[in-house]
Amino acid sequence: MLLVLALILVTMIRQAWPAWSELGASYFFGTEWIPSQGKYGILPLVYGTLVVSLIALVFAVPISIGISLFVTEVAPEWLRRPVVTTVDLLAAVPSVVFGLWAFYNLLPGFQAVFNNIASAVSSIPVLNVVFGPSTGSSFMSAGLILALMITPIITSVTREVFLTVPENDKSGALALGATRWEMIRGVVFPHSFGGMTGAVMLGLGRAMGETVAVALVIGAVPQISLNLFGVGETMPAQIFRQLSEAGSTLRSALIGLGVVLLVLTILVNISARRAVVAVDRRFKGAP
Amino acid sequence: MTTYDHNDDTQTTTDSTAAAISGEAVTMPMQLAPPSAGIDSAERQGNAVEPESLPKVFNLEELQVYYGSHHAVRDVSMAVCANQITAFIGPSGCGKTTVLRCFNRMNDLIAGARVEGLLAYHGVDLYSAEVNPVEVRRRIGMVFQKPNPFPKSIYENVAYGPRIAGIKKKSELDDIVERSLVQAALWEEVKNRLKASALGMSGGQQQRLCIARAVAVSPEVILMDEPCSALDPIATSRIEDLMLELKSEFTIVIVTHNMQQAARVSDVTAFYSTEVNPDGDLRTGLLVEMAPTVDIFSNPSDELTEQYISGRFG
Amino acid sequence: MSATIPARSTQTGPDMQEALRGGTLSGGRKAKNHVASGLMVLAFLAAAIPLVVMGASVVSQGYRAVLSGSWWTQPIPETGRSDLANNQNLSDLGFGTPSDAGASSSVVLGMAPAIVGTLLTVLGAAALAIPLGIMGAVYLHEYGKNNWLAKFIRFMADVMTGVPSVVMGVFIYTIWVLPRGVDGKSAWAAALALACLMLPIVVRSTEEMLRLVPDNLREASAALGTHTWKTTVKVVLPAAIAGITSGSLLAVARAAGETAPVVFVIGFVTTVNASFSGANTTLSAQIYGQQQAGGVLAQDLAWGAALTLVIIVLALTLIARRISRRFELS
Numbered sequence: 061m062l063l064v065l066a067l068i069l070v071t072m073i074r075q076a077w078p079a080w081s082e083l084g085a086s087y088f089f090g091t092e093w094i095p096s097q098g099k100y101g102i103l104p105l106v107y108g109t110l111v112v113s114l115i116a117l118v119f120a121v122p123i124s125i126g127i128s129l130f131v132t133e134v135a136p137e138w139l140r141r142p143v144v145t146t147v148d149l150l151a152a153v154p155s156v157v158f159g160l161w162a163f164y165n166l167l168p169g170f171q172a173v174f175n176n177i178a179s180a181v182s183s184i185p186v187l188n189v190v191f192g193p194s195t196g197s198s199f200m201s202a203g204l205i206l207a208l209m210i211t212p213i214i215t216s217v218t219r220e221v222f223l224t225v226p227e228n229d230k231s232g233a234l235a236l237g238a239t240r241w242e243m244i245r246g247v248v249f250p251h252s253f254g255g256m257t258g259a260v261m262l263g264l265g266r267a268m269g270e271t272v273a274v275a276l277v278i279g280a281v282p283q284i285s286l287n288l289f290g291v292g293e294t295m296p297a298q299i300f301r302q303l304s305e306a307g308s309t310l311r312s313a314l315i316g317l318g319v320v321l322l323v324l325t326i327l328v329n330i331s332a333r334r335a336v337v338a339v340d341r342r343f344k345g346a347p
Numbered sequence: 348m349t350t351y352d353h354n355d356d357t358q359t360t361t362d363s364t365a366a367a368i369s370g371e372a373v374t375m376p377m378q379l380a381p382p383s384a385g386i387d388s389a390e391r392q393g394n395a396v397e398p399e400s401l402p403k404v405f406n407l408e409e410l411q412v413y414y415g416s417h418h419a420v421r422d423v424s425m426a427v428c429a430n431q432i433t434a435f436i437g438p439s440g441c442g443k444t445t446v447l448r449c450f451n452r453m454n455d456l457i458a459g460a461r462v463e464g465l466l467a468y469h470g471v472d473l474y475s476a477e478v479n480p481v482e483v484r485r486r487i488g489m490v491f492q493k494p495n496p497f498p499k500s501i502y503e504n505v506a507y508g509p510r511i512a513g514i515k516k517k518s519e520l521d522d523i524v525e526r527s528l529v530q531a532a533l534w535e536e537v538k539n540r541l542k543a544s545a546l547g548m549s550g551g552q553q554q555r556l557c558i559a560r561a562v563a564v565s566p567e568v569i570l571m572d573e574p575c576s577a578l579d580p581i582a583t584s585r586i587e588d589l590m591l592e593l594k595s596e597f598t599i600v601i602v603t604h605n606m607q608q609a610a611r612v613s614d615v616t617a618f619y620s621t622e623v624n625p626d627g628d629l630r631t632g633l634l635v636e637m638a639p640t641v642d643i644f645s646n647p648s649d650e651l652t653e654q655y656i657s658g659r660f661g
Numbered sequence: 662m663s664a665t666i667p668a669r670s671t672q673t674g675p676d677m678q679e680a681l682r683g684g685t686l687s688g689g690r691k692a693k694n695h696v697a698s699g700l701m702v703l704a705f706l707a708a709a710i711p712l713v714v715m716g717a718s719v720v721s722q723g724y725r726a727v728l729s730g731s732w733w734t735q736p737i738p739e740t741g742r743s744d745l746a747n748n749q750n751l752s753d754l755g756f757g758t759p760s761d762a763g764a765s766s767s768v769v770l771g772m773a774p775a776i777v778g779t780l781l782t783v784l785g786a787a788a789l790a791i792p793l794g795i796m797g798a799v800y801l802h803e804y805g806k807n808n809w810l811a812k813f814i815r816f817m818a819d820v821m822t823g824v825p826s827v828v829m830g831v832f833i834y835t836i837w838v839l840p841r842g843v844d845g846k847s848a849w850a851a852a853l854a855l856a857c858l859m860l861p862i863v864v865r866s867t868e869e870m871l872r873l874v875p876d877n878l879r880e881a882s883a884a885l886g887t888h889t890w891k892t893t894v895k896v897v898l899p900a901a902i903a904g905i906t907s908g909s910l911l912a913v914a915r916a917a918g919e920t921a922p923v924v925f926v927i928g929f930v931t932t933v934n935a936s937f938s939g940a941n942t943t944l945s946a947q948i949y950g951q952q953q954a955g956g957v958l959a960q961d962l963a964w965g966a967a968l969t970l971v972i973i974v975l976a977l978t979l980i981a982r983r984i985s986r987r988f989e990l991s
Contacts, residue, residue, distance in 0.1 A: 123704040126703070211708050232557065233507070272945075
């Protein structure tokens with residue numbers, strides 16, 4: 061297995077090398093990705109990937125934590141299993157089905173809502189840039205779909221984490237006259253901080269790599285735009301769209317993109333693990 | 348010592364405990380009970396006021412507890428009086444912890460638990476629909492079997508209760524924290540490291556911190572669920588000593604597996620036992636008898652009690 | 662002594678009754694508690710409602726195709742075929758009518774190539790990844806335990822679980838398709854990519870299951886003088902078989918739904934190709950392809966393929982859950 065990973069890196073870098081050596085810094089720091097004009101600057105794609113992933117996290121993290129708390133602390137016993145099953149079903153839906161559904165059934169509605177918001181804030185500085193006019197396909201659409209797709213993984217990890225909070229500690233807070241919410245804030249969250257960080261990072265890794273659903277709703281225009289309601293493009297979506305029919309330079313550039321994506325996601329995943337370990341140590345190993 | 352001399356082990360345990368207590372009692376910054384308290388249980392019980400003259404804090408009539416379809420405890424009727432230490436003893440599975448957890452409605456948290464009968468606190472049925480369990484638990488605190496400090500600093504542990512009760516002023520919190528730690532006989536040991544994590548303390552210190560945490564919200568009653576079962580003998584004797592000091596201000600109900608402990612600290616002892624149900628192997632707990640501790644240990648009225656305290660079963 | 666916290670104990674009767682209603686519990690605290698619980702329910706609804714709506718639209722837009730017999734047996738219509746006017750949809754072509762006119766009408770079409778292709782790639786991937794994954798897990802848990810190699814492999818498996826599926830596709834594309842040119846695109850290439858995705862999942866879930874096998878079983882067998890490998894094969898694996906099966910099925914279900922790594926290594930066909938070599942297609946690739954092709958008919962084909970895929974994935978997932986629940990009970 062480690063051979064596989066090493067092999068992945070080596071072979072992909074070898075294929076990507078022509079583009080890297082030919083384009084040099086303009087590959088990694090170029091702000092224009094227009095293959096037809098021979099411009100292969102990956103920043104717009106990196107930007108799109110990060111923006112979409114962050115939007116997804118902003119929506120998915122509170123929702124996931126809410127569901128986990130509901131399942132572990134609040135819901136009556138008979139309701140817990142059905143809730144867990146429902147969220148697991150969400151994880152079982154193939155990414156392409158999310159994309160198809162979002163493309164045909166959600167984008168028109170998104171467009172209307174986004175444009176309403178855009179016109180409502182059109183006179184407010186900053187907001188009128190961030191929430192600009194929309195054609196439906198956008199960073200925001202992709203982020204929202206992604207949020208739905210990464211909710212199951214974040215939920216299942218945070219749920220596991222909340223389940224490890226000792227019953228004894230929770231009783232301690234309740235016995236002092238804490239309400240359930242005060243108990244959650246005072247005991248469950250401090251206990252689970254490391255695990256929650258890890259869950260968020262895991263969700264981020266998943267969001268950065270997600271391909272088809274994003275490809276269908278983001279608009280396929282690589283650009284660095286502050287307008288979250290505007291079109292954009294991400295790294296995996298671009299690879300997915302172009303690799304089949306790519307000529308040699310583009311192919312090499314796309315494979316290079318795969319290497320960048322791989323390295324980024326591995327970094328995120330490793331730091332997820334680090335975060336968990338570090339925070340746990342801080343809480344458990346006090347002097 | 349004469350009250351329980353039918354048990355040889357008791358003698359030595361009590362002697363060493365008494366030595367430990369008298370050695371430490373001097374260092375106690377706040378001596379609420381008379382200095383002699385904690386040394387000789389017979390003398391202490393002599394000092395105890397007759398139960399009838401004290402106000403009743405809890406009044407239980409025919410209390411039944413069910414876990415799902417399992418009848419866990421049946422027909423408990425008793426009264427718990429103010430400023431006394433009431434001990435619950437009995438073999439495992441007899442329902443003593445279950446009854447204790449009814450007193451501040453901690454059993455609510457167990458799925459399927461159900462209570463019938465009357466459990467009145469100053470005449471108010473704790474299980475009536477209007478009663479808010481959060482308010483109940485503020486007045487009736489609890490110390491658990493395993494010390495359970497929060498993963499926070501010592502200061503934050505004690506300040507947690509007052510904070511959620513709405514006290515925000517730093518000076519006021521400082522006062523409460525200091526006072527509670529003094530009451531829990533912990534102040535001298537930790538006053539220079541209040542910001543240190545509570546998890547770095549010894550088990551005995553952690554348990555006293557939990558007592559300080561419970562005391563900080565000024566409850567009327569403190570329930571203790573085998574508070575010393577996870578502690579060594581020295582830490583245990585310090586907690587016992589502490590209980591005797593606290594009883595001037597609080598009403599204490601303690602569940603213990605350790606009969607010597609019940610004999611040493613309590614004014615009144617309730618003995619629980621179990622009966623096997625005809626329909627299965629789940630047992631139902633019941634209250635066998637409740638009497639002043641002196642009487643229970645010297646002259647139990649029930650044969651079952653006598654067998655238990657003399658070590659013939661349980 | 663207790664100057665700060667209000668109201669100790671002296672109330673009786675009605676006063677206490679009043680106090681225990683929550684008299685000192687401020688409205689803000691109660692409200693916060695309720696708001697928090699309400700938000701948790703909302704969070705669940707925010708996930709559940711889209712799921713239900715999505716399920717409903719996939720079923721309502723896909724059921725006509727799936728209910729027809731020809732859907733499961735006939736080739737995929739080529740886009741731009743002259744005898745299929747662009748504005749025709751599936752019901753115009755006779756799909757979903759009681760007489761199952763799809764087969765008898767002049768146009769015969771279905772999704773059989775993609776169904777066959779999906780089964781082929783997934784089976785190929787399973788055949789590669791499951792035995793390898795189980796062997797890896799057995800090494801990790803029964804032999805390696807906590808030595809550096811085992812730790813390293815475990816770490817790599819965790820990292821590999823996080824590798825985006827599209828990157829696996831790019832990898833297989835570089836090592837398999839590029840050297841072979843157009844001939845390289847095949848169900849086999851797709852199976853390789855899916856196997857890479859499944860492998861770490863199988864390893865980790867199997868190891869988890871092996872951990873649940875009680876040590877006294879191993880000791881009982883070892884005490885009879887049995888070799889570790891024989892103990893593993895005869896005692897440990899049978900004890901964990903339900904859990905391993907369930908974990909593997911979940912991995913298979915995930916692989917069946919994958920699109921990104923498949924599309925550019927499998928090529929495109931419209932007729933059934935039941936062989937690992939040569940271009941092929943899968944349901945997920947068809948959903949994407951038909952969506953890209955546009956047009957009413959293509960849209961109907963995409964929804965039909967989506968429903969078919971969801972049915973397959975859901976069936977695998979539910980079977981896996983059923984098995985694992987039984988395992989939990991025993």
